[in-house]
Amino acid sequence: MTSSTISPHACVEPRPRVLVVDDELPLLKLVAGYLERDGFDVETAADGRSAVTKARDWAPAIIVLDLGLPVMDGTEVCRTVRTFSDSYIIMLTARVDEIDKLVGLSVGADDYLTKPFSPRELVARVRVMLRRPRPSEQAEDLSTPPLVFKSLQIDIAGREVHRHGQPVDLTRTEFDVLAVLAGQPRLVFSRQQLIEAVWGGGWMSDPHLVDVHIGHVRRKIGDDPSASAFIRTVRGIGYQMGAGA
Numbered sequence: 001m002t003s004s005t006i007s008p009h010a011c012v013e014p015r016p017r018v019l020v021v022d023d024e025l026p027l028l029k030l031v032a033g034y035l036e037r038d039g040f041d042v043e044t045a046a047d048g049r050s051a052v053t054k055a056r057d058w059a060p061a062i063i064v065l066d067l068g069l070p071v072m073d074g075t076e077v078c079r080t081v082r083t084f085s086d087s088y089i090i091m092l093t094a095r096v097d098e099i100d101k102l103v104g105l106s107v108g109a110d111d112y113l114t115k116p117f118s119p120r121e122l123v124a125r126v127r128v129m130l131r132r133p134r135p136s137e138q139a140e141d142l143s144t145p146p147l148v149f150k151s152l153q154i155d156i157a158g159r160e161v162h163r164h165g166q167p168v169d170l171t172r173t174e175f176d177v178l179a180v181l182a183g184q185p186r187l188v189f190s191r192q193q194l195i196e197a198v199w200g201g202g203w204m205s206d207p208h209l210v211d212v213h214i215g216h217v218r219r220k221i222g223d224d225p226s227a228s229a230f231i232r233t234v235r236g237i238g239y240q241m242g243a244g245a
Contacts, residue, residue: 016041
């Protein structure tokens with residue numbers, strides 16, 4: 001009687017890839033060590049140009065990206081990476097100025113952490129983020145007609161937005177926020193409900209992250225908050241999309 005032998009490597013899934021970018025080498029090693037011990041495959045870079053190269057060649061699932069980098073700063077790295085990758089990006093900043101957070105998110109970052117931070121918190125955020133499906137993994141019915149709100153047209157399946165027939169360039173997270181609101185017009189979403197719908201359950205970021213992305217969406221679609229045609233602020237509750245035309 002013979003028995004078959006199964007290779008111990010036959011069913012092993014590849015470890016999620018995380019690229020950590022920071023010019024503070026002790027912090028770089030610390031964060032990389034925590035991620036590796038938690039089961040991630042980690043690569044590191046200490047400057048912006050190397051980060052872009054590794055992001056292109058290695059295709060990480062998540063990039064932990066410092067804002068203040070030599071050669072090419074984190075904002076430019078994020079903007080460049082967004083031209084070829086839908087990797088999740090967590091921006092790190094040593095400055096607490098709100099403008100740093102706004103700039104980082106406006107070029108395509110999904111979240112931010114302000115230094116100093118707990119490496120354990122960062123690892124937890126990475127874990128939760130990986131449970132959020134990327135656009136390339138989301139199955140949409142291509143026959144679904146676009147949603148129309150006056151001059152605004154939102155193609156959920158094609159992930160495209162047009163205003164007066166002209167394309168609107170939204171980041172992935174901005175599109176997801178708009179799509180959630182547009183998918184159920186007249187329903188008022190709290191910040192927490194939007195976080196759960198877009199970022200997923202268990203997300204631990206600042207709820208005002210939602211306000212930042214809403215602000216970017218409004219600016220790009222030409223929606224004046226004081227006389228909104230599309231996204232209305234419901235004081236004390238959250239946000240609501242106007243009824244489709």
